[in-house]
Amino acid sequence: MTEENKATEEEKQQETTETVEKQETTEELTKKLDEAEQKAEQNWDSLLRKQAEYDNLEKRTKRDLENAHKYAVEKFAIELLSIKDTMELGLEAAQKPETPLNSVCDGMDLTIKMLIDAMSKFNIVELDPINEKFDPQQHEAMSMQTLPDVEDGTILHVHQKGYKLHDRLLRPARVIVAKAIDNQG
Numbered sequence: 001m002t003e004e005n006k007a008t009e010e011e012k013q014q015e016t017t018e019t020v021e022k023q024e025t026t027e028e029l030t031k032k033l034d035e036a037e038q039k040a041e042q043n044w045d046s047l048l049r050k051q052a053e054y055d056n057l058e059k060r061t062k063r064d065l066e067n068a069h070k071y072a073v074e075k076f077a078i079e080l081l082s083i084k085d086t087m088e089l090g091l092e093a094a095q096k097p098e099t100p101l102n103s104v105c106d107g108m109d110l111t112i113k114m115l116i117d118a119m120s121k122f123n124i125v126e127l128d129p130i131n132e133k134f135d136p137q138q139h140e141a142m143s144m145q146t147l148p149d150v151e152d153g154t155i156l157h158v159h160q161k162g163y164k165l166h167d168r169l170l171r172p173a174r175v176i177v178a179k180a181i182d183n184q185g
Contacts, residue, residue, distance in 0.1 A: 079118035127162035152180035
């Protein structure tokens with residue numbers, strides 16, 4: 001064999017080897033591409049499921065929040081219904097001429113106790129600040145009265161009690177406040 005033929009034969013073998021290697025590389029690349037496409041499809045499917053779960057959670061949370069706002073006073077309203085029923089029974093009894101006045105008063109006392117208990121259950125606190133120091137955060141001064149021997153700013157009379165819900169003021173107590181006598185005359 002001549003050197004030229006040898007070189008041609010070696011080139012042919014090398015080309016054949018390269019072709020086989022290229023085919024193997026192409027097959028490997030095709031396999032890797034298929035795997036990557038499958039993985040991408042799985043990730044896309046997972047993303048769609050997570051998005052659907054998130055959307056459902058968001059809708060459920062919004063619905064729960066709306067219901068919480070809508071029905072927040074439901075338990076308190078149920079407590080008030082029994083008080084209303086008691087008041088109606090008291091009115092009905094008061095309209096009968098044979099009902100003694102002290103029975104009506106006793107019924108009103110019991111109804112007020114029911115109301116106080118209901119308010120207490122829901123952390124509504126009554127403010128009755130007689131003889132306390134005036135606090136503009138909790139009291140509303142209706143007038144001032146000058147009196148001797150009373151410290152300036154002391155609450156003398158409560159026109160209307162105030163109320164707090166937990167730490168929030170619902171209504172300030174309306175009061176008459178003492179004013180010190182000015183002895184510089």
